[in-house]
Amino acid sequence: MGVWHSAGMDLPHSRAVPVRIGVVGVGRMGEPISRTLTGSHLVQVFDADPVRTTTAPDLAWADSLQELAAASDVLVTVLPGPVELRQVMVEVLPLLPPGALWLDLTSGDPAVTRDLAAHAAQHDVLVVSAPMGGSVDEAAQSTLVFFVSGEEVALARALPILEALAKDGGIRRAGARAEDGQIVKLLANGLWFAHAVAAAEALLIGQALGISPTELHHLLRDSAGGSRFLDEHAGRLLDGDYLTTFGVDRVVEELDTISTMARTAQVATPVLDASSSLHHAALDHFGPELGELLAVKLLEHRTGRQLRTD
Incomplete structure (x- = not known):
């Protein structure tokens, strides 16, 4: 496991990317990704939501998912989650040309990825799983991070595409199995969610005992309790x-x-379970609203305090 660098001796040899790239999923992340790839490749796109064609009319739209699949040497999926991914790929895999590459950027479920990769092999389709990390702005700036996994021959074909989308050092090799990237990305996200709520609890304690959240944030981020959440995201919470x-x-x-x-690994996870319980409670309280930090908002409601510092 490690970070890929273009000049690295352990990299598979990359070759020219096939001309025809199809992108499935043109939402918040898929649209800027499609635009970046269009700058250097022949790209067609498709989304199940017809409204997307009006929000990005300048992209080259395929009339159907079937048409896109049949015309793609590389199919890139940027979908909301594993349910949508399975629905799309069960239909698409038999339609891809033999020898095509499926490059999945969705943050999904390793079990789903493993099953779909086996299905892809039956149709002579190569698979690279590269769940991405980053924001919409980072997608637009081509500074995403990818946890990449798959066989060497598939990785060699995927690498030039990922290099166009990633920040320097942002292509991180997770393993040879298609599902390995999904495992690493999920564990990274799980830690971030837990760090966020733990940091919010600490900030709320300090606030209640007379220390301003802004001052405490600056002190904690350079302490033994520092984290990427405190470094890069807590300031936005305080805003x-x-x-x-x-x-x-x-x-x-x-x-x-x-x-x-x-459960599959037979590992007890009391800390991650506590984070999960709080996030479930936030979903019950707020409904399926946008907000990665709604569990923190729930903590604020429960304590009768707000961390916002304006």
Whole structure:
């Protein structure tokens, strides 16, 4: 496991990317990704929501998913989650040309990825799983991070595409099995969700005992309790931003998948379970609203305090 660098000796040799790239999923992340790839490749796109064609009319739209699949040497999926991914790929895999590459950027379920990869092999389709990390702005700036997994021959074909979308050092090798990238990405997300609520609890304690959240934030981020959440995201929370580019229902979906992984691995996870319970409560309280930090908002409601510092 590690970070890929273009000049790295351990990289598979990359070759020219096939001309025809199809992108399935033109939402908040898929649209900027499609635009970036269109700058250097022949790209067609498709989304199940017809409204997308009006919000991005300048992209080259395929008339149907079937048409897109049949015309793609590389199919890139940027979908909301594993349910949508399975629905699309069960239909699409038999339609892809033999020898095509399926490059999945969806943050999904390793069990679903494993099953679909086996199905792809039956149709002579190569698979690379590269669940992405980053915001809509980072997608537009081509500074995403990818946890990449798959066989060497498939990775060699996927690498030039991912390099166009990733920040320097942002392509991170997770393993040879298609599902390995999904496992790493889910565990990374699970830790981030837990760090966020633990940091919010600490900030609320300090606030109640007379230390301003802003001052405490600055002190904690350089302490033994520092985290990426404190470094990069807590400041937005203190500005009243609950990170509304990702739904709390999707957070819960990912945490439920991690719980399933833990049961399969026969590993007790009391800390991650506590985080999951709080996020489930936030979903029950707020409904499937956008906001990765709605569990923090629930903590604020329960304590009668608000961390926003304006």
